[in-house]
Amino acid sequence: METSSIVILDFGSQYTQLIARRIREQNVFSVVLPCTASLEEVQAQRPLGIILSGGPCSVYDADAPPADPRVLELGLPVLGICYGLQFITHHLGGKVRSAEKREYGHAEVMVEDAGNALFTNVPPSVNVWMSHGDEALELPPGFHRTAKTANAVAGIANPERRIWAVQFHPEVKHTAHGTDLLRNFVFNICDAKPEWTPELFIQSTVAAIREKVGDGQAICALSGGVDSSVAAVLVHRAIGDQLTCVFVDNGVLRLNEFEKVQQNLRGKLGLNLVAVDASKRFLDKLAGVTDPEAKRKIIGNEFIAVFDDEAHRIAQQTGGVDWLVQGTLYPDVIESSSVKGPSQTIKSHHNVGGLPEDMKLKLIEPLRDLFKDEVRRIGADLGMPQDILQRQPFPGPGLAVRILGEITPERVALLQEADDIVVDEIKKAGLYQQIWQSFAVLLPVKSVGVMGDQRTYAYTCAIRAVHSDDGMTADWVPLPYDVLKKISSRIVNEVRGINRVVYDITSKPPGTIEWE
Missing domain, CATH: 3.40.50.620 (HUPs)
Structure with missing residues (x-):
């Protein structure tokens, strides 16, 4: 595609794709490359700016991701996020250490450099999402601190070298004004145009x-x-x-x-x-x-x-x-x-x-x-x-990843009937297009039941319904009790071979949307 882009170098963060999404939501094309990409590969994307993602490693580890530090010398605007801040600090002459107090989850950040282009329209105190065990101990020459938490450096910058970095994650929804910060980088600093449609x-x-x-x-x-x-x-x-x-x-x-x-x-x-x-x-x-x-x-x-x-x-x-x-x-x-x-x-x-x-x-x-x-x-x-x-996503391997254990024609038929009931009742309730995915899972678990005064010994079926924007993260849906009641009643009455229905209330992470 012959268009300029924001290149995101991925150091292994599970949030990297959210960075790309937030930028594309501004009608600016962004592309994720592995951090090992060569300078030629980076420049082939016609970048207006470069973002260094977070990651699970420490910059001082022997097996730290082997990115080329020359990406910091291209003269392009650079934004480091979390590990990206530590990468910049480490390779430009500062020091990174294991933090005495790790920060995971919500944290309060105090902006110290309100005139910094990255923090335009960001209030002086903002709630952010942190996920780091290391911290910048000493800043590289020419850099100054732009933000802090009670425990650590939360932002650094060297505008002359066109390099900015934050320790928190502006791409996740938990960070207030995170989108404003990314917009500042993309439009005010990189001078991108909203032309990707x-x-x-x-x-x-x-x-x-x-x-x-x-x-x-x-x-x-x-x-x-x-x-x-x-x-x-x-x-x-x-x-x-x-x-x-x-x-x-x-x-x-x-x-x-x-x-x-x-x-x-x-x-x-x-x-x-x-x-x-x-x-x-x-x-x-x-x-x-x-x-x-x-x-x-x-x-x-x-x-x-x-x-x-x-x-x-x-x-x-x-x-x-x-x-x-x-x-x-x-x-x-x-x-x-x-x-x-x-x-x-x-x-x-x-x-x-x-x-x-x-x-x-x-x-x-x-x-x-x-x-x-x-x-x-x-x-x-x-x-x-x-x-x-508007069809809900369906996995490529089909019901095979919703049948736990062995796949047989008989078990496929059971799940087909149960899943059809789930979809039917979700649609009748007017919820189908409000939910990312809703489906049934056949478990390799049998339990005792009673129907018509007779003992049954049959399979268990799990119901799954989740909200998501893109499938990368998801929250379970609190389906109305009357909908769950109808689904459960229909399955145990209409599907011979299933006598118990349970509801999955696990989000992604820690679970995945599909069970397999």
Whole structure:
């Protein structure tokens, strides 16, 4: 994309993507690079400024992330956040030490340099979010303290060198005026312009895909969800009939999903769609597998194998297929990466992990730099129907990561029925579009019950509903008791094989949205 950006160098913080989101919310493009990126890679992004993220390491550790300190010498505005402040201090001649009093959670920051460009419109006392065990003991030459807490340095600056840093996290919502601080850096210090819009993204992405594919043929891995559907429409706009969409029944779809998706994609979007029933093929591979990562890798590999088979068949009709389109999003990429650069691996995703090394198709992932809400905005600008764009996220591995333990056709059928009841009651209550995700999970736990004066011994079902902006963090939803009552009553009465329903009240972190 030929646009200027704010480059964020990731030192391993779980908050790094929030920095990117906050900047993009201002219609300024931001890109996250591993802290190990070369100067050439940084400069290739046409940066107007550089942000150094937080991270779990200490700058004085032998295995501290090996970033190039020359990024501080490019003459570009630099903002260090948390570990970023310590990196600046350490590499420019100051001293960092393990803090006598660590700061985790809320803290009160006193601004000492109100005239500093970074603190414009920020009050002299502000509540912030801290997450650090180290502190700046001595500042580098030419730097002065701009803010403090009762325990530590909270901000430093050297305007002549165009370097600013804060010890707290302005990107998280817990920090009051955090967005004001980031806006000050992006607009007042970096002189960025709010020019990154869905329209610009569509135009530049369509042009780039058209140039990349040329006269070639592409197949798109469609799940029927928002991500893959928007990716398909975007690529279809670029290359038209050169795109064939492939929708696979992997045996772990929701109830009647195979038929519903075909109706949506063919009827409402006009896509050239090939539907493949590979349910037995997937279920045979998953038989006896209980490890969550193994499930994801098996499904990822089998997806690619199925697409490879379809590519050969389509190639006979079109003269060859070179490209595979996937709806990979930014959180997928980040959560599938590993630390010492990007953030720590939480779980692999089927569309970014487990790809065979000998995969014959080249990848097109037009959404891999976007968050879910950005994808929905892109879809709206593409003219896609709201009933497709507002669908709640559904994991690529499908119900496989919502069935704890072994996956069998019988257990899939149980969860399909229970999940359908959850979605139905959530929609009836008018809550579907207010909730990020709401679904059922089948647990490998049986318990004793009583129905009609008879003893039962059946499975337990967990209900999960969460609020989120982008899937990176989430809070559990306090569903109304009458909705929970209806869901529970219907499941135990209508789904033979489940006799107990529980509600998951865990947020992310410490949990993840999906159970596996």
